[in-house]
Amino acid sequence: MKKNIGGCWEIPPRAVERRCLRGSGFVFFEDGTNILEGLTLHREAIDARLEAYLVDWIDEQLRNRKALLGATFLQSTYTVPEGKRLVTRKGRQVLQYGSYYDYREHAIDSTQPVEEMPAQLNRVIDELTHKGALPRWARPDTCIVNVYEAGSGISPHVDDVVYPRPFCTVSFLSDSPIFFGTRITPLGGNRFGAPVAVDLPRRSVLVLDGVAANVTKHCIPPVNTRRISLTFRRMPEHARRAVAEARLSWPRGRSTTLLRATVEAWPPSEESRRSHLRNPRWETVGETLLSASSPLPAPHRRARRGTPPPDERAFFVSIFSQIKALSPPALPVSTPASLFLAPRTRNSRRVSNLMSSLRWKLYLGEEADEAESEDEDYLGGRSSGYTHDDMIARTKKLAAVEAFEEARRKGLVEIVRPPSHRNHLAASVRPRVGEEVIFSYRASRGEETLASGERIVARVGSPTNDDRRSVAIDRELRDMRRGEKIRFEDDGTTIEVELHVVCEERAVTRASSPWASRRDGSARKRRLECGRGLPRPTWGDTVVVRVLEAPPADAHADAIALALEEEKPREVALGSGVEREGFETGLLAMKRDELAIVSASGEFCRSEAGEEKTSCSEWTAAVRLLEIRKKREQPSIEEAEAVARDLKRRGGVLAGMGRWRGAEALYTRALRHFDQATFALSDGARDNLENDLVVPLLLNIAVCARKRAGHQDEEALVTKALRLRHAPDAAFKAKAYVRRAAARVDLAKWDEAKEDLQLAADNAKRADAKPVLKDVQRQLARLSDLRKAERAAKTKQYAGAKAAFCDVVEVTDDDDDGSRPRAHKAAPLLYEKEIDDRLKAQKPWEYDPDYHKIKHAPRQPLQPEPAVLKEDNLKDQYKAFDEEDEKHDKAVAQMRQNWVMNQMYDTNGTGRRGMKPKGGGGGSMFEQSFTHL
Numbered sequence: 001m002k003k004n005i006g007g008c009w010e011i012p013p014r015a016v017e018r019r020c021l022r023g024s025g026f027v028f029f030e031d032g033t034n035i036l037e038g039l040t041l042h043r044e045a046i047d048a049r050l051e052a053y054l055v056d057w058i059d060e061q062l063r064n065r066k067a068l069l070g071a072t073f074l075q076s077t078y079t080v081p082e083g084k085r086l087v088t089r090k091g092r093q094v095l096q097y098g099s100y101y102d103y104r105e106h107a108i109d110s111t112q113p114v115e116e117m118p119a120q121l122n123r124v125i126d127e128l129t130h131k132g133a134l135p136r137w138a139r140p141d142t143c144i145v146n147v148y149e150a151g152s153g154i155s156p157h158v159d160d161v162v163y164p165r166p167f168c169t170v171s172f173l174s175d176s177p178i179f180f181g182t183r184i185t186p187l188g189g190n191r192f193g194a195p196v197a198v199d200l201p202r203r204s205v206l207v208l209d210g211v212a213a214n215v216t217k218h219c220i221p222p223v224n225t226r227r228i229s230l231t232f233r234r235m236p237e238h239a240r241r242a243v244a245e246a247r248l249s250w251p252r253g254r255s256t257t258l259l260r261a262t263v264e265a266w267p268p269s270e271e272s273r274r275s276h277l278r279n280p281r282w283e284t285v286g287e288t289l290l291s292a293s294s295p296l297p298a299p300h301r302r303a304r305r306g307t308p309p310p311d312e313r314a315f316f317v318s319i320f321s322q323i324k325a326l327s328p329p330a331l332p333v334s335t336p337a338s339l340f341l342a343p344r345t346r347n348s349r350r351v352s353n354l355m356s357s358l359r360w361k362l363y364l365g366e367e368a369d370e371a372e373s374e375d376e377d378y379l380g381g382r383s384s385g386y387t388h389d390d391m392i393a394r395t396k397k398l399a400a401v402e403a404f405e406e407a408r409r410k411g412l413v414e415i416v417r418p419p420s421h422r423n424h425l426a427a428s429v430r431p432r433v434g435e436e437v438i439f440s441y442r443a444s445r446g447e448e449t450l451a452s453g454e455r456i457v458a459r460v461g462s463p464t465n466d467d468r469r470s471v472a473i474d475r476e477l478r479d480m481r482r483g484e485k486i487r488f489e490d491d492g493t494t495i496e497v498e499l500h501v502v503c504e505e506r507a508v509t510r511a512s513s514p515w516a517s518r519r520d521g522s523a524r525k526r527r528l529e530c531g532r533g534l535p536r537p538t539w540g541d542t543v544v545v546r547v548l549e550a551p552p553a554d555a556h557a558d559a560i561a562l563a564l565e566e567e568k569p570r571e572v573a574l575g576s577g578v579e580r581e582g583f584e585t586g587l588l589a590m591k592r593d594e595l596a597i598v599s600a601s602g603e604f605c606r607s608e609a610g611e612e613k614t615s616c617s618e619w620t621a622a623v624r625l626l627e628i629r630k631k632r633e634q635p636s637i638e639e640a641e642a643v644a645r646d647l648k649r650r651g652g653v654l655a656g657m658g659r660w661r662g663a664e665a666l667y668t669r670a671l672r673h674f675d676q677a678t679f680a681l682s683d684g685a686r687d688n689l690e691n692d693l694v695v696p697l698l699l700n701i702a703v704c705a706r707k708r709a710g711h712q713d714e715e716a717l718v719t720k721a722l723r724l725r726h727a728p729d730a731a732f733k734a735k736a737y738v739r740r741a742a743a744r745v746d747l748a749k750w751d752e753a754k755e756d757l758q759l760a761a762d763n764a765k766r767a768d769a770k771p772v773l774k775d776v777q778r779q780l781a782r783l784s785d786l787r788k789a790e791r792a793a794k795t796k797q798y799a800g801a802k803a804a805f806c807d808v809v810e811v812t813d814d815d816d817d818g819s820r821p822r823a824h825k826a827a828p829l830l831y832e833k834e835i836d837d838r839l840k841a842q843k844p845w846e847y848d849p850d851y852h853k854i855k856h857a858p859r860q861p862l863q864p865e866p867a868v869l870k871e872d873n874l875k876d877q878y879k880a881f882d883e884e885d886e887k888h889d890k891a892v893a894q895m896r897q898n899w900v901m902n903q904m905y906d907t908n909g910t911g912r913r914g915m916k917p918k919g920g921g922g923g924s925m926f927e928q929s930f931t932h933l
């Protein structure tokens with residue numbers, strides 16, 4: 001069956017449900033040769049979640065482009081005439097991984113350092129080879145990421161013939177045509193005229209081989225909306241060897257080329273300062289300086305606070321002036337002889353960025369458990385299997401730390417007891433300026449104790465008083481690590497300091513929520529005493545806690561511990577919704593016996609009395625976790641129902657306040673309560689529960705999803721509600737269909753939306769629901785407008801191509817003859833879990849087949865209800881609609897007819913009809929010159 005889609009002709013693959021990718025071939029003859037021979041298009045080759053993940057990742061790469069190695073990032077330009085002048089405009093942005101391709105020289109340049117192929121891109125290659133889109137022997141090892149903003153494209157070229165064929169290009173974010181032809185004519189600006197255009201749908205992969213790869217040129221006309229493509233190619237053997245060899249001398253990221261100033265050679269040379277300003281890695285420098293000694297701002301926190309990055313140059317200038325102020329002899333003698341280099345490597349930054357979106361990976365710098373070390377996470381996100389480069393970076397870092405420790409030992413500081421963290425690399429448990437610590441000290445002269453303090457809570461960087469001793473202790477605290485005990489001499493006094501705890505605050509919920517500002521929906525925890533054992537509670541467990549609400553902000557940890565002893569232990573069922581959600585989340589982050597301050601942002605508040613509270617602020621409590629009781633297997637249905645109703649009500653409160661994100665969370669959790677509970681129900685009872693609670697919850701979540709423009713979710717939810725509702729009446733159906741239609745309009749699913757509106761109108765008439773009919777009219781108008789706009793945009797985008805023609809011909813047969821690799825279940829790959837977790841959290845119902853494990857009751861056949869509404873006032877609109885469709889079909893048929901005629905009479909490309917093809921003479925495409933890219 002051929003389907004007419006906006007001017008393109010397409011034969012849809014016959015067996016869509018087959019998991020193995022089925023490509024489509026193309027036919028377009030020039031001089032008797034199919035110039036598209038070797039071209040294969042695989043639709044939906046990459047699934048939406050991987051796409052979303054990669055687009056995120058690419059955006060992050062662009063944001064951090066300054067930190068990328070050498071020539072990884074490029075901004076292309078193109079020139080257009082503007083009046084009498086030629087004006088250069090910014091074109092697409094390009095990221096190159098694996099090797100650098102010099103567009104001017106048309107060659108792979110191994111002297112230009114670029115980033116190695118990252119796991120994210122290898123992941124896409126795995127996906128493509130697993131699914132059989134690319135043969136394994138053609139596994140690419142280099143990738144060009146093209147980021148096209150609206151208006152940019154790529155000019156006609158044949159990909160450099162040094163790259164073995166086939167190679168491929170994956171499309172993300174939007175559909176775009178790709179033009180093909182042995183002759184492509186410039187039309188001015190960055191526009192081109194080409195004989196044929198092929199539609200590249202979002203998430204497809206286009207594999208180029210044969211004539212299409214080697215002879216026919218291709219170009220991407222200026223795109224209407226942002227598009228990203230990944231061009232994967234395999235390097236020729238000689239280039240691979242050259243690049244591998246050259247890579248050994250490429251700098252390993254700029255992060256390690258830090259300013260290295262020593263006390264002996266102070267101040268740092270102009271040269272090193274200047275090179276640093278050119279090449280700033282300011283987080284690292286900020287951290288370096290902090291660990292060195294100065295009370296500087298902590299620049300690496302800017303991301304957390306959401307403040308805009310300061311002007312880097314000004315920032316560095318200010319840092320250097322502050323360093324100068326501190327320069328010897330103002331620098332304390334006991335500070336290290338060289339500024340401590342503990343660079344956060346590029347790798348660790350990537351990993352911590354990745355981790356920041358995951359709930360449970362944010363425990364940076366706590367005491368390492370026996371079975372896990374977060375340092376390992378820091379160093380590349382892997383527990384084993386470091387790459388060679390990682391090992392070098394790690395060794396360097398270790399050497400730097402050891403040098404630092406050595407310097408400390410040589411100085412006047414004696415380390416009485418080493419830190420309790422199990423290895424050297426835990427820079428994160430060193431207190432940073434502004435953080436609270438708990439420490440004890442004793443100052444003595446000979447046998448006589450001059451002063452002492454036990455478990456004092458202090459903020460590092462702000463000694464409580466100005467006396468020499470406080471200042472000295474404060475200075476030393478900055479260099480200490482948790483669990484460490486030191487002794488040093490100061491002005492004839494011996495001072496011993498022991499650092500018990502670094503009260504570092506950490507977020508325990510997602511640091512970045514797509515819906516809310518950073519503070520919203522977050523729970524934070526500040527640990528005052530370590531816990532024991534490995535396990536932390538999970539949802540569904542019950543924990544026994546002592547809670548002291550709103551503890552005094554400046555209270556001593558011991559005082560808090562004492563006050564908590566007075567509180568009665570109480571049970572909290574995690575996930576029951578009885579406590580405020582942020583508090584429960586905070587508990588999830590604790591271990592047995594731990595004492596912590598947990599704070600939840602206002603997002604999770606619940607009014608005490610009930611529904612009306614309109615604003616609430618952060619809530620804080622001191623908590624001691626006494627016991628973790630693992631979850632009971634099955635909550636009773638009554639309990640589950642009560643909890644779900646309560647959650648639904650609370651969701652309603654948030655929705656009423658316009659806090660859709662919070663409402664969605666609560667509604668979703670309410671639904672989750674039915675997971676285990678409904679098995680035991682009789683059919684009738686289950687139907688009631690579904691009609692009463694599940695269906696309204698689904699529809700409520702759909703409203704929330706709409707508010708955040710999650711139209712895919714919205715559509716899925718309304719569909720589910722429609723299916724689940726037992727004996728739905730016409731009024732319900734009318735409303736539900738309009739809502740689904742609205743979602744489908746936003747998803748540009750025109751035909752489906754139209755069908756829904758028809759159904760909604762029918763049902764509305766049956767139920768005599770005039771307001772719904774109004775809604776139908778509104779949506780129909782919206783549908784019509786948006787569809788027209790889309791068609792207009794398409795027409796514009798295809799301008800320049802003579803034939804917007806995709807004659808997609810099946811390459812494989814329905815019967816699997818075994819010649820193609822069979823799709824098999826891919827082994828879990830790197831990042832799979834992260835992607836899954838992220839998306840599961842967003843759309844749990846799509847990933848959990850048991851989400852509503854509720855059988856459908858046998859349906860009652862519909863009793864047609866008597867139509868009450870006499871007049872069908874939608875008739876005219878439908879007529880106009882269908883006429884429009886018909887007109888469009890005719891135009892497309894005409895276009896196709898023209899093309900066929902052209903094809904028959906214009907085979908030599910002279911443009912004159914009725915001429916016989918000349919054969920060979922000058923027109924043969926094999927004699928065409930083409931540029932290589």
Ligand SMILES: O=C(O)CCC(=O)C(=O)O
Pocket residue numbers: 144146154159169170171178218220228229231933
């Ligand atoms: O963006 C595309 O899909 C094509 C890119 C391309 O042709 C190239 O990188 O060589």
Ligand SMILES: [Fe+2]
Pocket residue numbers: 157158159218933
């Ligand atoms: Fe290309």
